[in-house]
Amino acid sequence: MQPDLSSYLFIGAVLFVCGVICMATKRNAIGVLMGVELVLNGANVNFVAFSKYTALGLDGQVFSLFVIVLAAAEAAVALAIVLNFYNNHLTVDVDRGNKLKG
C-alpha cells in the first residue's frame, strides 16, 4: 500500500501528541526539552509531507531545515538555562521553579 498524505499527517500528529504529553507530564527539565523536540519534529513531518503532496514544493523542506536549526539553537539555550537552574537549586525539577508565581 502506497502511503498517502493522511498517513504522514497521522504520524506527525502522534509525534506531536507524544511531545505534548511528555511536556505536560515530565517534571524533569530535560524531559520537557525532549518533549519540545518531539513537538517540533511532528511539525517537521507535516512540512515535509505537505511538500511532497501539495503545490508547496521545496518550500516545506526548507522550512523544516530551518526548524531543525532553530531547534538546535533552542536546545542549546534551554540546556544552558537548565544548567544554571541546577546550579541554583541542585535539581532540575521544573515544579520547583515557581518564582514568577503571581
Next chain:
Amino acid sequence: MVGETLKFWLMIAWLLPLAGFVVEIFFGFYSKNPRHSKAAAWCAVGCIGIGFLCSANALRIWGNANDWCVLEVAEHSNAHADPAHSEETHDADKALADHDHSDADSAKGQTAYSGVIYTLGVFGSLEVTLDYYIDSLTLVMFTMVTLIATCIHLFAIGYMSDELTDEYVDHSAHTADGGHVHRPGRFYRFFAFMSLFCFAMLGLVLAGNIFQVFIFWELVGICSFLLIGFYTERKTASDAANKAFIMNRVGDFGFLIGLMVLWTFFGTFRFGDTVVDDQVVDQGLFSMVHRDNTGNLTREEFTGDVLITDTHGHVLTNEDGSNRQIPYYLMVVVGLGIFAGCVGKSAQFPLQTWLPDAMEGPTPVSALVHSATMVAAGVYLAGRFFPMFVQEVLLTIAYTGCITLFLAATIAMVATDIKKVLAYSTISQLGYMMLGIGVFGWAAGLFHLITHAFFKSLMFLCSGSVIYGCHHEQEMPKMGGLLWKMPITAFTMLVGVCAISGFWVPFGLEFSGYHSKDAIVASALAFNYANPAHFLLFLIPLLTAGITAFYMFRMWFYTFVGKPRDQHVHEHAHESPWVMTVPLVILAVFAWFCAYGGESGRLYLMLTGDEPAHVAAGVTAATAGGIVLPGHDAIHAVHGQAGTWALIAALSGALIAYVLYGTSVVNVEEMKRQLAGVHGFLANKWHFDELYDALFMKPAHKVAAFCAWFDGAVFDRILHSAAKATVIVSKWDRVFDENVVDGFVNLIASATQSVGTSLKVVQTGRLRQYVMFIVLGVVALFAVMFTTFPG
C-alpha cells in the same frame, strides 16, 4: 579746511569735560580715599582749562583765517554811507550775485562753518544728526564759558572743601528726631556734575541744529536739577530742584511745539547750509526764509503765507508744482514756541520764580549755572534763532524782557539774602538781554550776555567768598563792616557792582556794563523813536538802570561797610584762601575790561560780524501802523543820548544807595515801617508764588485728591469685588475637582487594580500547567477553526 580745524579744537573742548565726568564719577567712587581726595577737582579743572585753551586757539584760528576781516568790515560798514547797499544788490540780481558782488561782501567771505559730526539715526526723511555750527558767536560763547568755568572750578576747590570728610554735618537739614543730618562728603560728586554741565553747555553752543540744541537744553536742565538739589537732605533744596525742573518743562512744551511746526513745514532742523565743494547739498533753516530789501519776509501776495526759498531766494516748489509755503501765523507759533523754551530757561516772566529758589545750590553752581551760562542759554538761543523770528515775536520778546527786568529789579531792592539779591539781579539782566534782542539790538543783547556773564559770575563768587568767610551766613542784616576783613573780596565785588551799574570812567577805562547796557538802551531808544506807541520799552529799562545801581550798591554797602551788625559773625569772618581769591581777580579784570573799546572794540565787532543779514539795515513796517525795527544807523544816532540818560540813572541810583545805606543820615528801618505795604509786596516777590500756588498748585492738589478718592472708592471697589468673585469660583472649582475629576481618575485606577488581582491567579509559576494551557489553547483554536471554516 578752516571749518574742519575749528571743529577739531572745539570738539576737544566740548568732549574733554565729558571724559572728566566719567573719570570723576566712577574713579572718584572707587579710588582708595574718595572722601578726602582732591583729585576729582583737579581733573575737572584740567579738563575745562584745556578746553579753554582749545577754545581760545579756535578763536585765534578763526580770526587768522578771516584776516580778522569781521572787524575791518564792521568798521568799514560803519563808515559806509548806505549800509543797505550790499543788501540791495543781493536782492536785485541774485543770479549774478556771485560775480557782481560789492567788494565789501567778498572781502568778508565765509565766516560761519557748519556740517555734520555724527548721524544718530535716519527715520524716513527725518535725519537726526549731531551737527556743528561755528561762527563768531559760537567761538565767543565757547571762550567765555570755558574761561568762566575754569575760574569757578578753581574757586569751588576752596568753597567745597568742607565736603572733604567722611562725615559731613549738614546744619540746615534736620532728621526726624530734631538732630542734624550726618552724611559722607560729596566732593567728587560735585565736580563730576560740574563737568557734565560744562559738556552739556558747550554742546548746546556748538549745536548745528535746533533738535540738537533741544537735547543739550534738557541735559543742562538735568545738570541744573542735580546741582540745585546737591544738598538733597534739605527739603528746601530738593523742592527748589523740582521747581526748577518742572517750570522749565512748561517752557520746553512750547519748544517742542515749535520743533513740530518747523519739521512739518521746513523738513529740516539744521541752522546752516551744508556746503560741499561750493555746492549746497543740504539746505538749512536760515536760508529757507528770504527777506526782501525792506527786511520783511517774502510772502505770497494774496494769502500772506511765507514762501520757502532756496539759498538764492528762488521759491521752492512741492511735487505738484505749487509753491512751498508756511502760513504766517505758524511762523509766529514757531517763534513763540522756541521763545517759550527761552523763557523757561532764562527765567523770564512768567516763569521767573524758579531762579531765586535755585540759590539753594552751592554758590559756585549759582555762579556758573544760574548766572553766567545756563540761564544765558535762553538768550543765546533767541539770538541764534533770530533769522526765523518775525516782528510779532520780537515784540513779544521785548515786552517779556521789559516786564521781567522791572519786576526782578524791584524785588532785588528789598531782598536781604545776598544770593537772592544777585539772583533777582540776574533775572533782571536777562530781561535786558531779551529786551535788546526784541528791539532789534541783536548784537547789543548778546554783548550784554558776555559782559554780564563775567561780572555776574564774579559777584556770585564774591558772595560765595563772603558766605565762606562768614561760615555759611547768607543774610546781609547779619553782616556789615567786612571791608577790611576780606579786602580782596570786597574790592573785586566793587568792580562787579560798578560794572553791572554801568559806570563811566575816563581814558577809555569804562566798565564793561557801561558799553553793553548802553547798547541795549540805545537800541530801545531808537525803537522808541521809530514806534512811539511802545515808549515803555525805553522808559522802564532806563528807570531800571537806576534801580539796578541802587540795589547793587545797597548790597555792597550792606555787606562791607557800616557797623558790624552781628559781632559773632564779624569776629569769625576771614579772607578766603588763594584758590578762591585768584579766580576773583581774574574775573574782575575781565568784568572791567572785556568790553574794552565799546562799540568799536573787538568783542562787539566780533559779535556783529556774524549778525543776521537784515539787522544792519533795519526793517521797514510791512503794514501801516506795523512795527519798524531800527537799523545800525538809527541806533548809532541816538547812542550818545541814551548813554547819558542811562549813566544819570545809574549814578542817581548809586547815590541814593549811598545815602540810605552808606551813611546814617536816614533811618532805613523807619522808612521800611512807613512803606510797609510796598515793602511787604516786594519782599513777597509780587506774590507770584502765592498766585501760582492758588492758580496751579491748589487746583492740582484738588484734582489729585479727587483722583485719589475716585481710585479708592471706585477702582478699588471694582477690583475687590472681582477678587471676591474669583475666590468664590475657586472654592466651587475645588469641590468639583476633588469629587468629580479625582473620583473618575480613582475609579479607573481601582478598576485596573481589581482586574489585575483577579488575573494574577492564572500565573501559577508551574511550567507544566503553562504547557497544558498552550495545548488546550491550540486544541481550542483548532476547534474554532474547524467549526468556523468547515472544509
